Amino acid sequence: MNFTEHKIACYQHIFFDLDHTLWDFEKNSNETLLELHKDFLDERIIPKEQFLAVFHEVNAHLWHLHDTEQITAQELREKRFTMVFQEFDFHNPDLSIAFSQIYLEKTPRKPHLLPQAKEMLDYLSQKYKLHIITNGFPEIQRIKMESAGILSYFQEIVTSQEAGCKKPQKGIFEYLLQKVQCPKENCLMIGDNLLTDIEGALQIGLDCVFYNPKKVPHNRKPSYEISCLGELKEFL
Known part of the structure; x- marks a missing residue:
């Protein structure tokens, strides 16, 4: 584990990213x-x-x-399989549309979590209030959580659509802080994305944990860094 020199605060609320942090995308x-x-x-x-x-x-x-406001959610959905097929010099617009629809219907119903995610939620939910903050499509985030059996752990589930802005913008973090009615000094963000989760938290002065299972080199300065979720027990 690689910790920055940081005094562990008296946290009350933990904000989790969902995809790639808890839910095994x-x-x-x-x-x-x-x-x-x-x-x-x-x-x-x-x-x-x-x-x-x-x-x-x-x-x-x-x-x-999408996260940097260069395309819309609809454009992401429409382009995804078209671009994949283009890499194989395969062109079938109808099949691209069908793949997009089936993928969005079936994938959120898959139940797999990342290693130790359920164990950590069991542990952390006894000590803290847990919340989700995500740029994911709002209509499918709850389906993912229900399918994986983790919906009941979370009090607030904030999506970028609800907040009116995306991570890493300050507004979505401020929106969740307002909903939980707690000073940022008593809140902690946990996520896997250096741009949306870590930079977003740092720019608002929110303590954060960078979940870095692949140990990707970087020059950011999160409050804490872990390579497996089980390491959260060492300081929370």
Whole structure:
């Protein structure tokens, strides 16, 4: 564990990101993608392992554009599979639309959490009030949490659509702070994204934990840094 020199405050509220922090986006997505590949695609034209890799690369790129206000949520949905298919020189607009619809219908119902997520929620919920703050699509975030069996742990679930702005903008953090009626000094943000979660928290003066399972090098200065969720027990 790599901690910055930081005095541990008397936290009362913990703000969690959802995708890639608690909910295992990659595993849940891959299950749906493999089902789509099996039902609709030819392995000789689009090999399934390459299909998965290209999807995650395209998806990460589009979400970055979405988080930085360069594309809308609708554009993300419409472009995602079109761009994936283009990488294989495969053009089928109707299938792209169908894949988008099926993916959004099936993936949120997958139940997989990241390692130790459930254990940490059991532990932390006995000591703190837990909340979700997410840029994810509002209509599917609750479905994800219900499917994974974690909805009951959280008191407030704030989406960017509800707040009227996205992480890393200050407004979404201020919106949640207002909802929980607690000074920021008594709140802690936990997330995996250096831009949306960590920079967003730091610019408002909110203590934060960078969940960095791949130990990606960076020059940010989060309050704490962990590589597995179980490490939260060492200081919370």
